[in-house]
Amino acid sequence: MALQCGIVGLPNVGKSTLFNCLSNAKAQSANFPFCTIEPNVGVITVPDERLTILAELVHPQRIVPTTVEIVDIAGLVKGASKGEGLGNKFLANIRETDAILHVLRCFDDDNITHVDGSVNPVRDKEIIDYELQLKDLETIESRIAKVQKQAQTGGDKQAKMMYEVLIKFKEALEQGKSARTVTFDTKDEQKLAKELFLLTSKPVMYVCNVDEASAVSGNKYVEQVREAVKDEDAEILVVAAKIESEIAEFETYDERSMFLAEIGLEESGVARLIKSAYKLLNLETYFTVGVQEVRAWTFLKGSKAPQCAGVIHTDFEKGFIRAEVIKYNDFIALKSEAAVKEAGKMSVEGKEYVVADGDIMHFRFNV
16 A cells, blocks of 8 residues: 655755654664665654554564655745746655645754745745645646536536536635635535545645754744644644654664653654654554564555455455454453453454454455
């Protein structure tokens, strides 16, 4: 399931520092692998304490965590929608991602110049929003030109609905609002809206890059961002990229934990960022547990048992018979599969079972 989060931001906001922290295997936890597919794509392990706890009970030969792909997208400048800077490449790269991590500079530092001369995260956010909205407006207008005649003259219901969806988006974009602020009532409208693949309809998380002193509770810039995005249904994460690069220098997990405790953080910003990116992509995790391996598998929230079986192998989905399901908390409380069965806590589920985050699954199939 190669869903990707793209990291975007203006130049010099700490975007690449963060990406480099993500890409440093030591930055996360005891054993987080990281590999680069191409210079700007990182496959990063998702930190999950449940995996470690399950492994302590089962003592498997190996532990396999799940991953998420993060793409470092070149810094955007004003005029990108018109091809300025790496404009077209930047916009094409964003189009290919499924969610956006928008890094905003929320720190003062005279040694690091800002492209617009001063620190103002709300203005920075609006520059990128504006460029993406302009591109979306271009997309919408060219689609309107194609369907308008069919919608207004013929009896084509589908064209009529598409036209109404397009007009709704056009009105919002012209008011300087992103496509994600527009809601549709019917499933059909929602489907058409999704198929437009608009840049500003992607889920977004604002990553406020702060100075060391603001790492725990943020600062005035973070509050400005909070106020600016309050109607956007977007998450905000506070990270100090400078601290994250220091954490990445420590050799052992214990050293990193001690350092975090000293500055008042329970978990590194990078670990929180990865978990949030995973959630932003609407992903959840189920586990398979055995003496050979304890493994985390990624599935799209709301998936049914056969689709989740297909994540392991397509044959599992084709020949799905049933799923044996143990709830994570039951396994932890009773400490083994045998004890769970004895307590009558293992359920047998069919094709309509919606898999929950943390479920321990065993699939029965026949091909």
